[in-house]
Amino acid sequence: MDQIIVQILNGLDKGSAYALIALGLTLIFGTLGVVNFAHGALFMLGAFCAVVFSRLLSLSHEVVDETRTDFLGNPMTVDVPYMHDIFGPEVGASIIDWAVPLSILFSIPVMIAIGFAMERGLIKHFYKRPHADQILVTFGLAIVLQEIIKAFFGANPIQTPAPTAFTGSFDFGAWLGFDPLTIMYPYWRLVYFFFAVVVIGGVFAFLQFTTFGMVVRAGMADRETVGLLGINIDKRFTIMFAVAACVAGLAGVMYAPIVAPNYHMGMDFLVLSFVVVVVGGMGSLTGAVFAGFLLGILESFASMPAIVDLLPGINQIVIYLVAIIILLTRPRGLMGRKGVMEE
Amino acid sequence: MLGIKGKDLTVFLLVAALALLAPFLLNPFPVDSAMAQFNAGYPDLMQRFVIFGIFAIGFNILFGLTGYLSFGHAAFLGVGSYAAIWMMKLLSLNIIPGIVMAIVFAGLFSVVVGYISLRRSGIYFSILTLAFAQMSYALAYSVLTPLTGGETGLQIKQTDTPLLSNIPEGEIGRANLFGLEMSDSSILRFANWEFTMNVGYYVCAAVMIVAFYLAIRIFRSPFGMMLRAVKSNQQRMNYTGLNSRPYTLAAFVISGMYAGLAGGLMVAMDTQVGPERMFWTASGEVVLMTILGGAGTLIGPVLGAGFIKYMENIVSKINSTVLHEWFAFLPDGMEDFMVTIFYPFVGKGWSLTLGLMFMAVVIFLPGGLVEGGQRLKRLFRRKKAEDDQSSAAKTPAE
Numbered sequence: 001m002d003q004i005i006v007q008i009l010n011g012l013d014k015g016s017a018y019a020l021i022a023l024g025l026t027l028i029f030g031t032l033g034v035v036n037f038a039h040g041a042l043f044m045l046g047a048f049c050a051v052v053f054s055r056l057l058s059l060s061h062e063v064v065d066e067t068r069t070d071f072l073g074n075p076m077t078v079d080v081p082y083m084h085d086i087f088g089p090e091v092g093a094s095i096i097d098w099a100v101p102l103s104i105l106f107s108i109p110v111m112i113a114i115g116f117a118m119e120r121g122l123i124k125h126f127y128k129r130p131h132a133d134q135i136l137v138t139f140g141l142a143i144v145l146q147e148i149i150k151a152f153f154g155a156n157p158i159q160t161p162a163p164t165a166f167t168g169s170f171d172f173g174a175w176l177g178f179d180p181l182t183i184m185y186p187y188w189r190l191v192y193f194f195f196a197v198v199v200i201g202g203v204f205a206f207l208q209f210t211t212f213g214m215v216v217r218a219g220m221a222d223r224e225t226v227g228l229l230g231i232n233i234d235k236r237f238t239i240m241f242a243v244a245a246c247v248a249g250l251a252g253v254m255y256a257p258i259v260a261p262n263y264h265m266g267m268d269f270l271v272l273s274f275v276v277v278v279v280g281g282m283g284s285l286t287g288a289v290f291a292g293f294l295l296g297i298l299e300s301f302a303s304m305p306a307i308v309d310l311l312p313g314i315n316q317i318v319i320y321l322v323a324i325i326i327l328l329t330r331p332r333g334l335m336g337r338k339g340v341m342e343e
Numbered sequence: 344m345l346g347i348k349g350k351d352l353t354v355f356l357l358v359a360a361l362a363l364l365a366p367f368l369l370n371p372f373p374v375d376s377a378m379a380q381f382n383a384g385y386p387d388l389m390q391r392f393v394i395f396g397i398f399a400i401g402f403n404i405l406f407g408l409t410g411y412l413s414f415g416h417a418a419f420l421g422v423g424s425y426a427a428i429w430m431m432k433l434l435s436l437n438i439i440p441g442i443v444m445a446i447v448f449a450g451l452f453s454v455v456v457g458y459i460s461l462r463r464s465g466i467y468f469s470i471l472t473l474a475f476a477q478m479s480y481a482l483a484y485s486v487l488t489p490l491t492g493g494e495t496g497l498q499i500k501q502t503d504t505p506l507l508s509n510i511p512e513g514e515i516g517r518a519n520l521f522g523l524e525m526s527d528s529s530i531l532r533f534a535n536w537e538f539t540m541n542v543g544y545y546v547c548a549a550v551m552i553v554a555f556y557l558a559i560r561i562f563r564s565p566f567g568m569m570l571r572a573v574k575s576n577q578q579r580m581n582y583t584g585l586n587s588r589p590y591t592l593a594a595f596v597i598s599g600m601y602a603g604l605a606g607g608l609m610v611a612m613d614t615q616v617g618p619e620r621m622f623w624t625a626s627g628e629v630v631l632m633t634i635l636g637g638a639g640t641l642i643g644p645v646l647g648a649g650f651i652k653y654m655e656n657i658v659s660k661i662n663s664t665v666l667h668e669w670f671a672f673l674p675d676g677m678e679d680f681m682v683t684i685f686y687p688f689v690g691k692g693w694s695l696t697l698g699l700m701f702m703a704v705v706i707f708l709p710g711g712l713v714e715g716g717q718r719l720k721r722l723f724r725r726k727k728a729e730d731d732q733s734s735a736a737k738t739p740a741e
Contacts, residue, residue: 035466125706131466132412136634137705139627143698151687151695271477271623278470313486320474320481327463327471 002178007300013189013258015296016196017043020251021273022280022288023200024244030220030283031237034123035131037138040270041145042245045114046252047261048149049107051158054099057083098163100257107253108246115245119238142267150263157260162188188257195254199247200289206243207285216240220283275323281336291334295319351559354642358555362548365389366538373535380660386528386541388656390612392649393544393551394605399632399644400551400558401601405594406630407639408567410574414469414626415456415476419599421483421621423449423606425490428497428616435507436499436516438525438546442607449603450596457595461588464577476626483618496617518611520546525612543612550608551645554601559641561597570594574639602629631697635704637711646712651697658696661689 021043028036060079070076083092095102122141126134161167166187207213219226219233226233252261259265276295280287301307303315314321326333347355361368370384383389402416423445430441460471483491491497501515510516518525525543532538561567569590572580580587610616619625628651636647666685670678688696708715 122706129709130410132406132410133705133709135412135466135469136630137702140698140702140705143694144702147692147695147698151692267624271473274470275474278467282466313482316481316485317478320478323474324459324471327467328459331463331467 002183003304006183007304008297009183009185009189011297011300012193012293013296014299015293016193017251017255017269017292018273018276018296019289019292020196020199021248021269022276022292023203023285024248025273025277026280026283026285026288027203027240027244027247029277030285031216031240032119032123032127034126035134035138036123037135037270038118038142038145039138039244039248040266040268040273041142042111042114042248042266043252043255043269044149044261044263044266045145046107046111046249047160047256047265048153048252049110049249050100050103050160050253050256051153051261053103053106054096054160057081057099057102058096097165100160100162100253103253104250107249111246111249112242114249115242116238118245119241123241124238142270146263146266153263155263157262159260160256162191162257166191192254192258196251199250203243203247204285212236212239272319275319277333279323279326279333281333284333284335287333287335295322298322345556347556347559347563351563351641355556355559358642358645359552362393362552363545365392365548366540366544370536370538374537375535380665381657383653383656384539386526386539386544387613388652389541389544390547390608391652393547394608394612395629395632395648395652396645397547397551397554397608398602398605398629399636399648400554401598401605402629403598403633403638403640403644404558404561404570404601405598406633407644408562408570408574409591409594411461411464411591411595412469412630413460413472413595413598414623414630415472415474416598416602416629417621417623417625418456418476418479419449419453419602420606420609420625421479421616421618422452423603424610424616424620425483425497426603427607427610428499428614431499431505431516431518431610431614432497432503433505435505436510436519437508438518438520438607438611441518441611442550442604445603445607445610446600447603449606450600453596453599453602454592457592457599461591461595473623473626476621476623480618480621480623483621491618492616494618496615498615518543518614547608547612550604554604555641555645562641566590566593631701633711635701635711637713640711640713643711643713650712654696654700655693658689659691659693663690665689 021039024042025036025039028034028039058081060081062077063080064075065078066075068076068078081092081096083095086092087095118141122137123134126137169184169186170190171184207217215226215231215233216236219231219236223233252266272295273292276291277288279295280289280291298318299315302318308315330336345355366384366389368384369389370382372378372382383392398416398420402413405416406412426448427438427441427445430444431438434440456472456475460468460475463471484493487493499516499518503516504510505516508516520542523542525546526541528539528541528544530537530539569580569585569587572585573587573591577587606620609620632647632651633644634647635650636645637643663682663686666682666689667678670681673681686692688699704711710717
């Protein structure tokens with residue numbers, strides 16, 4: 001029993017990331033009808049937003065500290081972050097400590113701007129082109145974004161720690177009434193899961209309960225009619241693209257403490273997210289979220305030692321295997337709608 | 344001649360001539376001149392040109408004719424490679440059985456993958472093939488280690504004693520074709536020029552010429568016509584009572600066999616395999632070559648493969664010293680500025696250049712290099728272009 005809970009919990013954080021990326025991908029499919037292979041790169045850019053912001057926050061200048069001396073007997077110089085000057089040492093230190101959550105604020109405008117620029121600058125010209133062309137041009141864009149990041153930040157992963165308040169692990173077992181120390185779960189992953197739930201809830205609420213969202217949903221169902229009603233649907237779809245980019249970016253920001261960002265992390269997630277979207281059903285938002293969590297949890301179950309002993313290698317391929325089975329038995333995916341991206 | 348005529352014959356002869364004369368054509372600069380770094384006539388690089396050429400020709404039969412975009416073709420290349428190296432380890436160091444088995448195994452594997460993937464089309468097909476390729480990669484990397492060597496891959500070792508080749512104790516076997524060793528080459532020297540004639544390269548080139556010839560025959564056959572029909576309007580084809588699946592499956596398997604052939608040749612030239620050959624970026628690369636050259640055209644994939652491999656080799660060799668030499672004629676400040684601008688795009692930045700080039704081609708030149716060539720030709724022959732346009736207007740209505 002406790003093993004099962006452990007695996008479900010382990011699957012949650014990866015599942016959250018899959019769900020967030022797949023949600024964005026599906027939004028883009030559903031609205032613009034574009035296959036965005038650069039979505040993983042947006043996730044990666046988000047993670048690097050966290051890196052940049054925490055570096056910005058910890059910018060420092062040298063100050064001569066008269067009270068201490070170095071090994072030669074001269075007064076020692078110490079690095080003092082600007083944050084300490086502005087907010088005083090205590091608040092400054094905690095701001096630096098909380099750099100990753102704070103960089104959400106920084107990354108939202110950045111990601112929206114990137115999404116907007118991408119849609120207006122590139123994707124717009126590909127509405128009418130075949131899907132193959134869309135895949136190819138966004139694939140090229142993903143390579144370019146990846147290489148730009150590599151040129152600036154190098155090829156090595158960059159450690160971006162979570163706030164110290166969240167570094168420990170939460171003893172889930174004791175909380176649920178099992179033996180203590182059987183089910184341990186890092187706090188940050190829990191935070192990530194709740195964060196993902198909030199973001200997903202936010203996107204759904206936005207689409208469900210606002211007039212803007214209603215128009216977008218109407219446009220997803222029948223773009224032409226909405227256009228005939230005198231609504232500028234293209235503009236709204238562009239905004240939805242920016243929102244999707246932002247969701248992917250936020251997923252990346254918060255993922256930075258879990259896996260140190262490197263330039264190809266986006267590609268690793270992209271392939272799996274595509275599989276998630278296909279399993280969930282092209283164009284179905286709930287399907288994408290559901291399939292994201294489902295596949296995340298399945299993946300962690302498959303990596304249980306008992307199962308790996310039984311079927312070696314299953315942990316590596318379970319997602320692809322599930323995708324193949326689903327596509328062949330339910331061609332539209334778990335919750336796909338009729339008529340959306342049938343071909 | 345040989346059942347092909349007209350323009351096709353010209354194209355075929357052109358490709359054959361390019362392939363056979365490559366050691367000379369690719370080494371146009373004297374050895375110790377400043378331009379020598381643009382030479383590409385090394386056996387190893389030329390082999391890659393033709394092998395990737397074969398791979399792209401095969402991919403084009405699927406993508407160019409039927410429009411099905413496979414993102415997992417590297418898996419067939421990998422399967423072919425593994426099959427070939429096992430034949431060379433166990434049976435014979437002669438490359439023929441290895442290559443034959445590579446084609447057979449890649450073909451069988453592509454029957455399985457194709458049978459399943461071709462039930463869906465469009466983006467679903469791409470993702471299914473991608474899923475299969477990633478699965479094979481993951482398996483080759485982990486569970487199938489006894490068969491694939493895992494991360495280290497497979498090489499021919501001292502301990503390998505193929506049944507039919509008797510190698511002296513303690514010597515590492517080398518790939519050969521009835522005694523002709525693949526790594527043998529003879530160097531021709533004229534004044535300052537040096538041309539390397541390599542056995543392995545000529546084997547590859549001969550295979551590529553045959554492969555290209557078969558591709559032409561497929562393009563011009565009734566079967567090729569059917570594949571084109573699949574691309575232009577599959578629905579209409581179905582309504583006329585034709586089942587398109589056998590045709591697409593056949594195309595898929597043929598292109599899988601081409602990939603296997605390329606994989607087998609890779610092993611024959613350089614007797615080692617690793618799972619990274621099956622990674623999805625490798626599949627992306629062949630898509631890129633085909634698009635860059637011009638999908639659906641005969642010569643496009645060959646050009647694309649050659650172009651990308653050439654650029655990869657040349658661009659990634661350029662470093663900051665070379666850049667400084669190039670811009671030495673400028674004033675110092677300008678020189679440093681230009682070097683700073685160009686530096687991110689050369690050397691290790693080759694992928695960036697590749698990505699940009701790729702985007703530019705898809706955006707501005709969807710027909711690839713072939714279309715670019717046609718546009719240039721039209722530019723210079725404005726008069727004739729007008730005639731072309733009037734004939735183009737006669738295409739049937741959809």
